[in-house]
Amino acid sequence: MKITFIAADGSETRVDAAEGDSVMQAAVQNDVDGIIGECGGSMMCATCHCYVDDGWTEAVGGQQDGESDLLDCAASEVRASSRLSCQIRMRAELDGVVIHLPESQL
Amino acid sequence: MQRIVIIGTGQGGQQMAASLRQEGFQGEILMLGEEPGLPYQRPPLSKAYMANGNAAALLLKPASFYERSAIVLRDGVRATAIDRAAREVVTGDGARHPYDHLVIATGARNAPPPIPGLDAPGVVELRSLADAERIRRRLAATRHAVVVGGGFIGLEFAAMARAAGVAVTVVEAAPRLMSRALSPEMADWFLTLHREMGSQVLLDAPVAGVLAGADGRASGVVLADGREVSGDLVLMATGVRPNSELAEAAGLACANGILVDATLATADPAISALGDVAAFPGPLGRPLRLESVQAAVDHARHIARRLVGGASAPYAAVPWFWSDQGKAKLQIAGLLTGADRTVVLPQPEAAPVVLLFRGGHLAAVETVNAAGIHMAARRMIGCPLAQLEAHGFDLRAAMKAAA
Ligand SMILES: Cc1cc2nc3c(=O)[nH]c(=O)nc-3n(C[C@H](O)[C@H](O)[C@H](O)COP(=O)(O)OP(=O)(O)OC[C@H]3O[C@@H](n4cnc5c(N)ncnc54)[C@H](O)[C@@H]3O)c2cc1C
Ligand code: FES
Numbered sequence A: 001m002k003i004t005f006i007a008a009d010g011s012e013t014r015v016d017a018a019e020g021d022s023v024m025q026a027a028v029q030n031d032v033d034g035i036i037g038e039c040g041g042s043m044m045c046a047t048c049h050c051y052v053d054d055g056w057t058e059a060v061g062g063q064q065d066g067e068s069d070l071l072d073c074a075a076s077e078v079r080a081s082s083r084l085s086c087q088i089r090m091r092a093e094l095d096g097v098v099i100h101l102p103e104s105q106l
Numbered sequence B: 001m002q003r004i005v006i007i008g009t010g011q012g013g014q015q016m017a018a019s020l021r022q023e024g025f026q027g028e029i030l031m032l033g034e035e036p037g038l039p040y041q042r043p044p045l046s047k048a049y050m051a052n053g054n055a056a057a058l059l060l061k062p063a064s065f066y067e068r069s070a071i072v073l074r075d076g077v078r079a080t081a082i083d084r085a086a087r088e089v090v091t092g093d094g095a096r097h098p099y100d101h102l103v104i105a106t107g108a109r110n111a112p113p114p115i116p117g118l119d120a121p122g123v124v125e126l127r128s129l130a131d132a133e134r135i136r137r138r139l140a141a142t143r144h145a146v147v148v149g150g151g152f153i154g155l156e157f158a159a160m161a162r163a164a165g166v167a168v169t170v171v172e173a174a175p176r177l178m179s180r181a182l183s184p185e186m187a188d189w190f191l192t193l194h195r196e197m198g199s200q201v202l203l204d205a206p207v208a209g210v211l212a213g214a215d216g217r218a219s220g221v222v223l224a225d226g227r228e229v230s231g232d233l234v235l236m237a238t239g240v241r242p243n244s245e246l247a248e249a250a251g252l253a254c255a256n257g258i259l260v261d262a263t264l265a266t267a268d269p270a271i272s273a274l275g276d277v278a279a280f281p282g283p284l285g286r287p288l289r290l291e292s293v294q295a296a297v298d299h300a301r302h303i304a305r306r307l308v309g310g311a312s313a314p315y316a317a318v319p320w321f322w323s324d325q326g327k328a329k330l331q332i333a334g335l336l337t338g339a340d341r342t343v344v345l346p347q348p349e350a351a352p353v354v355l356l357f358r359g360g361h362l363a364a365v366e367t368v369n370a371a372g373i374h375m376a377a378r379r380m381i382g383c384p385l386a387q388l389e390a391h392g393f394d395l396r397a398a399m400k401a402a403a
Helices: A023-029 A054-060 A067-071 B011-022 B048-052 B063-068 B129-139 B152-163 B184-196 B245-249 B293-309 B371-380 B385-389 B395-402
Strands: A002-006 A012-016 A049-052 A082-084 A097-100 B003-007 B028-032 B071-074 B079-083 B088-091 B096-098 B101-104 B108-110 B144-148 B167-171 B200-202 B207-212 B218-223 B228-230 B233-236 B240-242 B271-273 B278-281 B320-325 B328-334 B341-347 B350-358 B361-368
Touching: A002 A023, A012 A023, A023 A097, A049 A054, A054 A097, A067 A082, A067 B371, B003 B011, B003 B096, B011 B028, B011 B071, B011 B293, B048 B129, B048 B152, B063 B071, B079 B245, B129 B233, B144 B152, B144 B218, B144 B228, B152 B167, B152 B184, B152 B320, B184 B200, B184 B320, B184 B328, B184 B350, B184 B361, B218 B233, B271 B293, B328 B371, B361 B371, B361 B385, B371 B395, B385 B395
Parallel strands: A002 A097, B003 B028, B003 B101, B028 B071, B101 B271, B144 B167, B144 B233, B167 B200
Antiparallel strands: A002 A012, A049 A082, A049 A097, B079 B088, B088 B096, B108 B240, B207 B218, B218 B228, B320 B328, B328 B361, B341 B350, B350 B361
């Protein structure tokens, strides 16, 4: 499965992910700058904030319980498409998903 | 400054190297770590890793990160001495590594009580990936695990083992669980939770020794009062001791950790210390040593800013911590040390929210599965009690009003 990350400066990185991996894990394991994931996906840190591309918001789905509370503390602007990337799990329908990265996570 | 050496390639050591580059440090960075492989996260070892065994998911960064960041990482190499006069670190292979600045990030190791029988096969501890791999391999054949120590790691393991269908007995010497870091009110709630998950929990139950069967393998433990608890796996989870011997041998002051000042520097201006091994000035003027990802990471960022930018503002990050036990995600903001007043807010069908105050100011907040309240708490630590009272102790409301 592929994920495309688009950084705040427009640069693109395409990475491979396995089913069940979180988008945060895929970013960290492939050294994508712009996702930190300090708490390792425990929904504790909001340093994995991302924006889901307009074409993918439906497939990805909305925020989980508690996610918006954490996003309140995110470093960059929170939008309707904001998600914690550690809470997005890869599955077949998300192959090719496009994720935009915020300007900063801290 | 040309060359920074970091001893220890754990959570804090890795962050130290990464933060130095983020802050724009152009010189050489050398990391020396005794464990094999790349730096990894420990928290999942007692949580997700026990269930899924996915070691790759633990890595803090892939190998490519160290290459592109020009960070030299020597794994499987133990630092054996610090020569402060020459400004060199000596490693087990006899090599000497010169430094302009040295960061000690050696973490902590397990501290089992001095009881007989600890070397029997079947007695395990959980600090490193190697430990966790060993336990995972054994777990499939384990019928009954005895967990010695009712702290975070022991209880996280107990929850995982129960989920895997293993019978579990937790034996704790203190009269309650997680007594070092949690209020009695919250500890009570977790006691009920673990009993509901099917673990047997014995309090006031110090262990006197490990029992062994005819084959020499551990077969359980004997308590100080003579009671015996049988089990085929014994996890020793009785707390840790800082790895400060190197620093001590080099003449740096140590007392339950390497003593550092409010900028995380030791008395030697060329040496800093961070994370589990560092004891820094705490809220009551006493040295404080924290065992958490937050402390290791925030310490590293603070030291990097000081070394690169020259800023020496005192370290003042709000501590936070989490622990996943079954379905309960415990979150703690602040420190309960010296708390003199507790406000318990019962929640229908859920764990209470516990607010702890010291000298009329919010010192710590404990929540379970309540990320929003926890995040508000992190911002409200230090807030006067009266101000929170005016909002009926609703931290989110108080935070919005203060914004
Ligand atoms: C099972 C487990 C679960 C945890 N769960 C949580 C949690 O949920 N939340 C949380 O906040 N924290 C948790 N922690 C604690 C957290 O992992 C530590 O606080 C954190 O790793 C501390 O970072 P550190 O860099 O100080 O030490 P470490 O990450 O322990 O790294 C120290 C490294 O230094 C190496 N070293 C030691 N001496 C030498 C030497 N002489 N030469 C070379 N290398 C040396 C060690 O081998 C080790 O690799 C957990 C810890 C464990 C073990
Ligand atoms: S990695 Fe910490 S909240 Fe997602």
